[in-house]
Amino acid sequence: MKIFIDTANIEEVKAAYDLGVIAGVTTNPSLAAKEGRAFEDVLHDILGIVDGPVSAQVTDTEAKGMIAQGEDFAALSDKVTVKVPMGLEGLKAVAHFAKRGIKTNVTLIFTINQALMASRAGATFVSPFINRLENVNHDGLQLIEGIADLFTTHAIPTEIIAASIRTPYHVTKAAQAGAHIGTMPYDVIRQLVQHPLTDQGVKKFLDDWSKYQAAVLA
């Protein structure tokens, strides 16, 4: 499973990208709004850092407007993936982008049928949301597994981005369930690296080394 960062914060993108593990970035209007500057500027800065796909979400509610917004985003770089909310209007926009060779990420996927419909409209990616499903007492990880099985059974090339990830457990389980990509906040990426036994081990190595050096130099 590839790792994407889910943020519109340029410092977080830089910090995560420096780790060498980031294959792409996803943003959404809520994340963009937190940055307090023009989204086009944010997008421009992110595109300057990242090699892989960068999802930019349309905010119009009708296909015509989504298409206009998405084409503007896509004109910035071939790294841009137009993120489109699931729905009838969204699918029309996705079908349009697919015909033009513009990558799309269909977001707000909560059922296997939604993923199937998005893939048949020509979506490059679908984004099932794990945490938001868990919040309403449904199994988000089972959804990832179900979509992965369906795409494998029917040889559907659309890639699954496990989204709405909150914990390292979500990351492990989404990868095991067959997600191609997991997109997550910087804080989760940081947690994936950490373990108390690693910290204790580093401390012990350094303590032993200091004692040895003190003894040798004494």
Ligand SMILES: O=C[C@H](O)COP(=O)(O)O
């Ligand atoms: O847009 C994609 C995100 O992963 C959204 O999910 P979240 O707001 O629950 O983190």
